[in-house]
Amino acid sequence: MELTKKGMTREAIFERLAEFRRNDIKWQEGRTYGYVFDPGSEVMAVGKAAYNEFLSENGLDFTVFQSLLRLERELAAFGARHLRGDEQVVGNFTSGGTESIILAVKAARDCYRSTHPQIHVPEIILPATAHAAFHKAAHYLGVKAVTVSVDPQTFRADVEKVKAAITKNTIMIVGSAPSYAHGVVDPIADLAALAHEKGLWMHTDACMGGFLLPYFRRLGEPVPDFDFTVPGVTSISVDLHKYAYTPKGASLVLYRNKGYRKHQIFACSGWIGYTIVNNAVQSSKSGGPMAAAWAVLNYIGDDGYLDIARKKLASVKKIAEGINRIDGLRLVTHPDMSLISFTADEVNVFHIVDEMNSRGWYIQPSLSFDNSPAHIHLSVNASNVGWEDELLNNLAECVDIARKLPEGELVSLVKESLKGMDMAAISDSDIMNLMAAAGVSDGMLPSRMADINGVLDLLPTRVRETVLTVFVNDMFTQP
Ligand SMILES: Cc1ncc(COP(=O)(O)O)c(C=O)c1O
Structure with a gap:
């Protein structure tokens, strides 16, 4: 960015800012299960004003x-x-x-x-x-x-x-x-x-x-x-x-x-x-x-929070029960609150995530770690209430599609080359090559992330961390 000589008009500034936001997830639609806890526009307006x-x-x-x-x-x-x-x-x-x-x-x-x-x-x-x-x-x-x-x-x-x-x-x-x-x-x-x-x-x-x-x-x-x-x-x-x-x-x-x-x-x-x-x-x-x-605390008030909690609880129960009924999916464990984790033993969870996200949902992939399998995470918030049936229908559909998708070539390749590879000797340029093969270039990610998540999932923790560091170091450079 170069400073404009005489500054920009207020109108032009907000136009540009809106443009920057064009590819962000549309959390305002209520189909985002993470990152944004959305109480609705009325409460948001109070928070923003204060x-x-x-x-x-x-x-x-x-x-x-x-x-x-x-x-x-x-x-x-x-x-x-x-x-x-x-x-x-x-x-x-x-x-x-x-x-x-x-x-x-x-x-x-x-x-x-x-x-x-x-x-x-x-x-x-x-x-x-x-x-x-x-x-x-x-x-x-x-x-x-x-x-x-x-x-x-x-x-x-x-x-x-x-x-x-x-x-x-x-x-x-x-x-x-x-x-x-x-x-x-x-x-x-x-x-x-x-x-x-x-x-x-x-x-x-x-x-x-x-x-x-x-x-x-x-x-x-x-x-x-x-x-x-x-x-x-x-x-x-x-x-x-x-x-x-x-x-x-x-x-x-x-x-x-x-x-x-x-x-x-x-x-x-x-x-x-x-x-x-x-x-x-x-x-x-x-x-x-x-x-x-x-x-916001004072605007929503105790009764308001209790009411939101009641709706959220009902939503979580409906989603959790629904997930267990979908052929191929299972809860990793029963949730104590409003955070749901589920997995699929015979279907690639990262493909399910890609399919769902391409339909306008945001659900979060989680890599396997220690004794926890790779899984999908949902943080249910107030704005998700009412979307349960559609979420579950879409999930069932996406599991069926994901079931038929092949493992990415890159994942198979990495699986092969990991055999006998000295992880301690992996260099930044090895990682850059790996990322280029996965479709990551100029700090931009492909729209389907299953391959990348699949590769990360295969790597030991320390190597995953190195890959992420190299990637982010490359991402935050001059546009
Ligand atoms: C249990 C727990 N602790 C800590 C954090 C970190 O919070 P923050 O992202 O606000 O730094 C999170 C974020 O999700 C969390 O779930």
Whole structure:
């Protein structure tokens, strides 16, 4: 992009922006099962208006912008109450689940640094279903992520395996409520009891479920305790920009008390300039997401959220039952909330995804990992309610079509060449060649992704990560 000499008109700018968006998924149609949590245009308009009102306020200094201090305190207090904490519970607003998780890991690391200086490389124990954000946090913070398999039937964390992974360097145990991939709630009470017994930090990742599960409980669903009522739970991450339907950039990280939260805060006066004291990772940050979150929570209100939850629950049950009735498909496990994972033992799931997506749906492919098969993921949100029959009919049709599609030539080729290949020696140019053969060029992906997903699925995790890095490094270049 080159700057225009005299600037563009407002009209021309918005025309161009609309053009940029032309090939995006059409999430507004209600057939997108991920990425966008859409409460409908009326609620969105309230969120956008509040966002705009506070767009320019800067969360860098909450003594100057006392409105933001007020908003953050109110939102954290709401989170503490929603997750049944007492008056000791404190928390902060962050830009999303990943930031909340990075902060909780940092707090745990620094807390144990102060009490256990002999631990040089702290370890956090992650059931294989813990979100990738914990691996990112570990990577950024010099902490070792120790992954343990989950139960192969329920896909919940296996407490005995977690126990066996504890070493003298362990500082934290993580449980999900629910996990993203399979949508099941880990045995948080047992994990927290183990953490308590061993003197470890227990984090519940309730980014997905922290807001919604309490509503499902009120609707009579058997939701296990995962919040501050569970002794031993030290911190919880809960996103607002997911099932609270607030505009993106909205999550909370909560701690049982200030003694733990203290380790999250970063202060710096060792430079020439203004004094820095940050609760979160970002320094300068717009007040927009916070004001929008406050506005949407209050606009929808408790009855409104209960009503949305009721509809969503009915939708999830209908979809889950319907999937099990489709010849060739099966649920990977029964969902505890609104995240559904299903697979096909004799049909290529990646072909099913391509077929569905070419019909205007967005459903998400997931690679196999550890004891979990390659599968398809749906995050059901308010805007999907009412589409169940059409989704199931289309799925049945796509399974039949996918059943007849051959395995891609590339997948067979890679399968062959993987035999006897030294994965450690794979170079960036090998990867570029592989991608070119799969139809990836100039950072552009082919419209059908089954071959690429099929190849990725064959590769060991570290090689997959290298491929993704090479690809993205190539994608974000000058247009
Ligand atoms: C369980 C869980 N934790 C954390 C995250 C990360 O959240 P974000 O994408 O807002 O950073 C997600 C995202 O889907 C999630 O499902």
